[in-house]
Amino acid sequence: MDLFELLNFYVIPGIVLGSIYALGAVGITLIFAILRYAHLAHGDLATFGAFVALACVTAMGVPPLAALPIAILVTAAIAVGIDKVFYEHLRERPKIVTVMASLGIALMLRSVVQVVWGVDTQTYSRGIVRPEDYFGLRIRDRELYTVAALIVLVGGLQLFLTRSKWGKAMRAMSDNPNLALLSGIDNRKVVMLTWVIAGGLCAASGFFLGYNTEIKSMMGWHMLLPMFAAAILGGVGRVEGAVLGGLIVGIAEELSVLVIPSEYKAAMAFAILLFMLLVRPTGLLKGKVL
Amino acid sequence: MNALLSMESLTGGYGDADILLDVSLHVNPDEIVAIVGPNGAGKSTAMKSVFGLLTIRGGKMLFDGDDITRWAPNRIVQRGICYVPQVDNIFREMSIHENLEMGGFLRKGDLSAAYDRVYTLFPDLKERRRTPAGSLSGGQRQMVAMGRALMLDPKLLLLDEPTAGLSPRYMEQIFQICRDVRDTGVAILLVEQHAKQALAFADRGYVLAAGKNRHEGSGADLLADREVAEMFLGG
Amino acid sequence: MEFLGLVNYALFTAIFIAIYALLALGLNIQWGFAGLFNAGIAGFFAVGAYTSAVLTTPADDGRLGGFDLHFVLGWIGAMLAAALVAWPIGKICLRFRSDYLAIASIGVAEIIRLVIKSEEVVTNGARGISGIPRPAGDIGYTESQIAYLVIVLAVLIAAYVLVERQFNAPWGRMMRAIRDNEDAAKAMGKDVEFRRLEAFIFGAALMGLGGALFAHFNRSITPEAIDPMVATFLVWIMLILGGSGNNRGAILGAAVVWIIWSVSEIATDRLPHEYAIQAKYIRLFLIGLMLQLVLRFRPEGLLPEPLRGDLRGSRRTTKSGADHNQARSTGPEIDL
Numbered sequence: 026m027d028l029f030e031l032l033n034f035y036v037i038p039g040i041v042l043g044s045i046y047a048l049g050a051v052g053i054t055l056i057f058a059i060l061r062y063a064h065l066a067h068g069d070l071a072t073f074g075a076f077v078a079l080a081c082v083t084a085m086g087v088p089p090l091a092a093l094p095i096a097i098l099v100t101a102a103i104a105v106g107i108d109k110v111f112y113e114h115l116r117e118r119p120k121i122v123t124v125m126a127s128l129g130i131a132l133m134l135r136s137v138v139q140v141v142w143g144v145d146t147q148t149y150s151r152g153i154v155r156p157e158d159y160f161g162l163r164i165r166d167r168e169l170y171t172v173a174a175l176i177v178l179v180g181g182l183q184l185f186l187t188r189s190k191w192g193k194a195m196r197a198m199s200d201n202p203n204l205a206l207l208s209g210i211d212n213r214k215v216v217m218l219t220w221v222i223a224g225g226l227c228a229a230s231g232f233f234l235g236y237n238t239e240i241k242s243m244m245g246w247h248m249l250l251p252m253f254a255a256a257i258l259g260g261v262g263r264v265e266g267a268v269l270g271g272l273i274v275g276i277a278e279e280l281s282v283l284v285i286p287s288e289y290k291a292a293m294a295f296a297i298l299l300f301m302l303l304v305r306p307t308g309l310l311k312g313k314v315l
Numbered sequence: 316m317n318a319l320l321s322m323e324s325l326t327g328g329y330g331d332a333d334i335l336l337d338v339s340l341h342v343n344p345d346e347i348v349a350i351v352g353p354n355g356a357g358k359s360t361a362m363k364s365v366f367g368l369l370t371i372r373g374g375k376m377l378f379d380g381d382d383i384t385r386w387a388p389n390r391i392v393q394r395g396i397c398y399v400p401q402v403d404n405i406f407r408e409m410s411i412h413e414n415l416e417m418g419g420f421l422r423k424g425d426l427s428a429a430y431d432r433v434y435t436l437f438p439d440l441k442e443r444r445r446t447p448a449g450s451l452s453g454g455q456r457q458m459v460a461m462g463r464a465l466m467l468d469p470k471l472l473l474l475d476e477p478t479a480g481l482s483p484r485y486m487e488q489i490f491q492i493c494r495d496v497r498d499t500g501v502a503i504l505l506v507e508q509h510a511k512q513a514l515a516f517a518d519r520g521y522v523l524a525a526g527k528n529r530h531e532g533s534g535a536d537l538l539a540d541r542e543v544a545e546m547f548l549g550g
Numbered sequence: 551m552e553f554l555g556l557v558n559y560a561l562f563t564a565i566f567i568a569i570y571a572l573l574a575l576g577l578n579i580q581w582g583f584a585g586l587f588n589a590g591i592a593g594f595f596a597v598g599a600y601t602s603a604v605l606t607t608p609a610d611d612g613r614l615g616g617f618d619l620h621f622v623l624g625w626i627g628a629m630l631a632a633a634l635v636a637w638p639i640g641k642i643c644l645r646f647r648s649d650y651l652a653i654a655s656i657g658v659a660e661i662i663r664l665v666i667k668s669e670e671v672v673t674n675g676a677r678g679i680s681g682i683p684r685p686a687g688d689i690g691y692t693e694s695q696i697a698y699l700v701i702v703l704a705v706l707i708a709a710y711v712l713v714e715r716q717f718n719a720p721w722g723r724m725m726r727a728i729r730d731n732e733d734a735a736k737a738m739g740k741d742v743e744f745r746r747l748e749a750f751i752f753g754a755a756l757m758g759l760g761g762a763l764f765a766h767f768n769r770s771i772t773p774e775a776i777d778p779m780v781a782t783f784l785v786w787i788m789l790i791l792g793g794s795g796n797n798r799g800a801i802l803g804a805a806v807v808w809i810i811w812s813v814s815e816i817a818t819d820r821l822p823h824e825y826a827i828q829a830k831y832i833r834l835f836l837i838g839l840m841l842q843l844v845l846r847f848r849p850e851g852l853l854p855e856p857l858r859g860d861l862r863g864s865r866r867t868t869k870s871g872a873d874h875n876q877a878r879s880t881g882p883e884i885d886l
């Protein structure tokens with residue numbers, strides 16, 4: 026196999042898949058670091074976002090990419106709503122209770138999708154898209170959009186976290202929650218902001234998975250493990266780590282078919298997760314260990 | 316002179332257990348008051364009670380004319396009392412400057428005067444303002460912690476064992492900084508494990524034991540008191 | 551005939567409740583007493599089901615085994631296999647907060663699902679394994695159901711007695727101390743990790759046994775027999791509603807939730823076909839909502855403290871309006 030074959034058939038799809046994982050993993054890592062629990066409904070929230078975009082495409086006839094901002098806004102609002110209705114009152118209880126509640130939310134979100142949109146596989150647009158040739162690299166437009174969206178969204182998030190007052194407040198809450206409260210930072214606003222960001226990114230993740238492959242009700246659940254593997258690989262609380270982790274998990278999954286049967290592609294994320302917990306639970310970029 | 320803070324016959328604790336029993340103390344403007352006493356005497360608890368962090372079952376607390384006995388911590392912060400915990404008192408992963416910025420989170424408008432004041436008090440910090448606070452030495456971290464608390468321009472600063480784990484050289488430095496802070500018009504109430512040193516430098520002191528007031532007076536008087544010396548200061 | 555149908559339906563329901571109660575007991579060891587979050591119950595269940603299937607079926611050229619062993623050996627094998635899967639996962643994850651175990655156990659269940667689908671040599675792939683011998687299976691239908699119910703109940707009671715005894719022993723008190731006081735747990739250091747591992751492995755073994763009981767009851771096992779998320783979730787809601795930390799609560803929860811679950815199925819089965827599929831998902835939504843409501847309004851469950859519960863009263867309600875054939879119509883599915 027020559028280099029271009031390797032790049033075209035494994036690395037480029039890996040980067041695209043990794044970008045999709047990264048979008049979700051960033052939200053997981055923020056929730057893990059700021060709210061301090063593992064959010065098991067993250068995958069199904071991504072599914073929900075993908076279907077909201079689908080609804081926009083079918084109902085309003087807009088192109089898929091134009092539906093993305095709407096899906097981001099709607100999913101962010103839903104995420105805030107879920108927190109208000111189901112998670113907020115559990116805040117004083119052990120965090121693991123919220124983990125359990127989020128497993129229930131995963132089931133509820135999925136069944137809403139299945140009731141409203143059914144269980145059949147769907148797509149944003151029909152027809153086969155042929156990749157363009159860039160000096161021997163074969164890349165589809167939608168793949169470029171996926172990576173570009175990751176760069177824009179996460180770049181914007183980084184600017185927000187490092188430059189704005191409320192972004193810094195989020196970091197402070199992740200760093201030392203008691204001191205943040207002593208400094209007068211409003212916890213409720215930080216929590217809400219976290220859900221807006223995590224929900225929005227989640228929708229983007231689900232959208233691009235659907236945009237590059239298909240849309241189905243179980244798509245998000247199957248992304249949950251890779252997203253968590255990415256967040257832990259990068260280091261919990263590290264946005265740039267989640268991106269790095271997402272890309273590594275995505276590329277590793279695509280490359281794995283060279284050495285193990287393709288049925289076990291999904292096991293890659295699990296192997297990475299266990300390996301990191303075993304040798305370096307703080308992740309590549311020294312994140313938190315809860 | 317009217318006291319800035321006065322705690323009157325305060326009884327309370329965490330949950331159902333009372334740790335403070337009828338404790339009274341006051342802090343005047345422009346003075347440093349030290350609370351000393353043996354382990355488990357309720358020193359830190361007395362300080363946390365000011366900050367609304369425990370259940371109060373009796374007595375009251377007045378600050379600058381307001382009854383703050385049952386106020387929430389964030390309201391107390393805004394009223395002008397800042398608290399520096401003993402441990403975990405900085406944002407480790409944020410730069411020194413960001414630590415200060417978080418300290419001034421509640422303040423509206425231009426913070427440059429507040430930054431100037433802190434950087435004047437702690438010139439070491441100014442040079443390293445972009446450094447993550449977690450990479451600093453113990454004494455410097457304590458400076459960041461105090462600097463963060465000063466950003467809100469409090470009238471009263473609460474310090475929980477500010478010299479714990481510091482070398483004698485740093486201890487002296489922290490005490491000197493406390494005097495400098497006091498001279499800018501901020502009263503300080505601190506809890507100290509190093510009773511002798513603390514009483515030597517504080518304007519006044521209280522000795523607590525088993526959750527009750529035992530002795531009070533100027534630092535020098537307490538140090539000279541035989542009973543205090545024998546019971547609490549290890550001779 | 552009508553009466554016989556009711557009896558058969560009641561037997562069928564009771565066997566399912568007993569199997570689920572065993573799973574809930576296993577989860578109670580892990581969650582109720584040790585605070586360990588296992589979101590991969592279905593995985594351990596499947597390992598047990600397939601292990602016993604391979605061990606007890608007659609030899610088959612297309613796959614590994616079967617070894618034609620006695621069913622008791624199959625069940626022991628099921629417990630050992632589930633424990634063996636639990637061991638490395640627990641070893642790696644129990645050093646951390648239970649969130650990590652939750653994620654890893656979801657992973658385990660996924661991997662097990664993949665293995666079952668792909669490793670045809672062992673599991674016969676999508677066709678599954680059939681011809682699993684059922685103890686006392688060669689007598690009349692109703693008699694056989696009764697006999698199996700007796701066996702399953704005997705297993706359940708044995709498990710209950712053993713688990714209950716452990717909980718009241720120093721081991722149980724220590725587990726609860728570890729669960730409730732993170733500082734005390736830390737002070738005990740390595741020992742805590744080992745205790746947690748014990749709890750995780752014992753719990754998993756019971757889940758494996760539950761899987762084996764299910765496989766022998768159905769006489770076959772296929773990858774589609776269990777919807778991992780639904781099975782896992784049902785066991786969770788059973789334990790939380792029944793009262794985590796209380797073994798009788800776990801059993802009561804299994805009965806209550808299973809009855810609600812199957813009655814709701816009977817209700818939705820009567821809907822016109824175009825709504826029936828959606829109704830299935832509405833039931834899932836409601837069961838998720840039920841968990842949220844229990845967590846919010848009755849987190850301690852129905853039986854918060856050990857108490858003299860008599861479960862027969864609540865089991866009797868299973869007979870109401872039941873039709874045996876409808877329950878069987880969906881075939882060997884545990885989630886239904």
